[in-house]
Amino acid sequence: MRRFVLFPGRHHLLTRFQGAYLRGLAKGENLGVSTSSAPPPPAARQSPGEDPTGPATIVWAVTSANHQNTKRNPVAYDRREAAIERFSVQEDLRSLVVPVFDTAPTDRFAEVTLKSVESVLGHHLTPQDTVVACSTPEVAALYEALGFTIALVEADPAAAATPERPWDVLLRLAGGDPGWREQAHPATLDVYDRYRLEEQISLVVNDPVVGDEGGLTATRDYRTYAEAFEASAARKWDLVKRHVRPGRIVDVGCGAGAVLGLADREPALRESDLIGVEVARHLYEECVHRKAQGWFANPNVYFYCRNVLGGAVFPPRSIDTTLTFALTHEIWSYGHRMDSLRAFAQAIYDHTVPGGVWINSDVCGPDNRERRVRLSLQGAPAPAGPIDSLDRAAIAAHVESLSTRARLDRFAADFHFPVPYKDLDDPADPGAVEIALSDAMEFLTHKDYPDNWLSEAHEQFCGLEFADWKALLADIGFEVDPASHSWRNDWIVEHRISPYAQLSTLDGRELAWPDTHVLLVARRPLNT
Template identity: 50%
Template sequence: MTAISHVLFPGRHHLVTAFQVERLREILDGGATDERGTAVEMADGATIVWAITSATHSGTRRNPVPANRREAMIEAVSDVAGLVSLVAPVPDVPESPRFATTVLRSASLTLGVELDPASTVVACSTPAVAALYREQGYRIVPVEDARDPQPGLPWHVLELAVRDEPGWRALVHPAALRYLERYDLIDHIRTTHTDPTVSADGDLTETRDYAVYTKAFDEGSDRKWEQVAPYVVPGRIVDLGCAAGGLLERASRDPRLFDSDLFGVDVSRALVAEAEHRRDQGAFANPNVFFAQRNLLHAPVFPERSVHTTVTIALTHEISSYGDGVADLRLLAERIFAQTAPGGVWINSDVLGPADGERLVDLVLDGEDPGAAVDMTGWDSDRVEAHLATLTPSQTLTQFAADFPALSCARCQVERVAPGVARMPLRDAMEFLTTRDYRRNWLSECHERFTTMEWSDWARLLEGVGFEIEPASGPWRNDWLVANRFTVGAALRDPVTGEAVDWPDTHVLFVARRPV
């Protein structure tokens, strides 16, 4: 049998355990057998090939550590442990029976080394992954499975670290532990794992269609920039909740800001990746445009008093929806105030709850039969959209009254007082009317509360953390929404007089300045 020249060691490698190093040393020294009990004869100068899978995916619970940090950690461990190693990043790909082929071809292309079954064994203790290599003729050398009892798998050790359970550090190779601590990666991993606002893949929900959101953000960027541009203070400008970078693309073309640094920050991995792709394609006129996936609620992103303008567009309602409500909005305001330079501003544009939101109104809707709500759990966007398209406005309210409280944990108080008439607080009626046309992203939008804050609430919050409110600030009504969305099959009436109720303010724009 041909002596083995390469040991392929695939994995995400967010940390390296002491046992992994011990086992790899054992394999290289010729003291290991494959899963069938056959000795693995190693050639002189045999090399470990660390295939870092999901190398293009980071900042999520599934992949908390960026690939460049993983690669540097492996190099540090290999140097200290005397392991002859090569590192090959492998792009993140969906689960597929061709996964092994992707890893092998990526590694071979990156390293210029042919990893064929005759000269390569695969070190692996994940049964499903090992099976993919076995099918292609590779011999499998167990790693953790070679011991009884089985040592902790790397991902299990990572979870112990997240919980800071006693003894986890002893399971990590000392060189890997030094590296993780030097770059504060353990704190980063814990923050990523415990973030209540994002899914395992780094998104707000698992039902959001980002193609739809990106298109909507882009189409509205000109209007949004026109709204906020007059109040921007040049210098360091931060678009918090930047999505795919549409607003910063407009800002980069503003002659006043050619000498400014533009920063886009978003919690969503998918949107930051799209923004960085656009930057790499030359979409931004200003070369000083930077993007980062961060959550400002977990830790400050910028030094104190270093930001001249923070812009938030359609962000604050998401923070209150996915986090701890108004408490998180206060924390956000405190963090933004801390990072704002004296004389700098926070410009916010978002939806707004109506003044006197607890006032009862009659919501008159087309379609007398309210029908029954359908459980759409697990439905894809196409199916959800198709079902909602069949509902009358009255039936849509029934569906909303079931989905919104279940997904957002908020109230939706509905009393059917007559055919096609629902008596409810004005706040709840506007919550429904603001949400009902988001058919494709219905399950995602029903997580969100649009009417939490009234203007008086914002004024108290901003002044409470130290901001001064500029005269341009205040509530306003989007009359296009009134004409093209709210009044379609719906009307507001006073329950006592039956007269029409004026449509309330729907949005807020405020400019909050840190005193000089």
């Protein structure tokens, strides 16, 4: 009889079947345990005060313990641990719970988990004193290769009926099937009900925007993304700070918290609550880390890992100022265009107090977006072959090697929105094309992101022009402040556009570069 049962897994949901199975396994009952040549544990391995003839201790190795609020890991580790402890009391099991941080896919996963257990418990589990409970064949094989006996849990052929795996039960929950409660263990039901996890899990798992790992795309380099936001934070804050209303201030899509850090230093806001909402797990974790390191002086700084499209984050009429920077074009791009943007604007309106303000700074399409123009680019056309199989560095190197005209062909092949254009076949201007004004600006404002090329190819910058924004906000019920305006980023024009492109009418008259960004100051009327 082994002294320990190692039970690795994410353990987001515990089942009634697991309760009965682990009770029997702890008592040494033969529940389809695979054969093993491992000898019995030597008496010398007995821990002080432990009965070597008593039931085995269940060691719960909770993997992805540092992940939460993602499709793959919707439940935070502390809630998982709480359910396991309650489960253990109800099933009369002696348990030890060990967090195991997420690791990249590796054939050494079993060894990593064993080392994590040893670092927490101070005991090295061996095939002589431990059975591994695991129903996933690929994972079980890793432990079996190390000499461990495997208990098959849900995959146990001795089970009277094939039990549902915990993840399948969780998916039933997310799918709205109330029958999941019949399979879930009472400990899970208790924790889920007390902390309203059923609603949270359903929102996260069914989220149409966020990926399995809690980001918007699998190709985004969050390090360079965060660095870019850090570099522009002071400019963004200077643009909006005079419009901020003290009280409860929310930065939706707060990145790594750089703008909130500047708000934190404003004497006029020292009594305000500063709240950051970030959907990308990587950036949210950096916010939490900064707060723990004393980056903020204001004690009333809070962060939430949430997708505001998944439902209300704050109660109605509870927020004085909402800030959004470079966010709304992502909602448009990754969601369902105007439907998603309207739902977002409505959610902001609903949580804003009467007299409160939403300040939105983002990219913007030019006025008269569909106007046909002549765009003259350096270089010549070049065929754009597939690049999906290349890694990020190789894609960046390839894009950087292209002329501006060839980069247009590359952009049109990779962009997730149609970019129709036609060559003008002008020998004096071989890089000239006829194109809609918005598509011309779409390309010119995207072309200098080789490091995040495929990620940026998901995002449409010019979906709306200023007039569209004003109409949407008025339709929701906001009053558009006169301070709202579209504007042109002259640094981008001077350094990234003008040296490589010229814009003119189809008959050759030069055109000025249009506006590229928008500042919107929208107030909820006092009488609402």
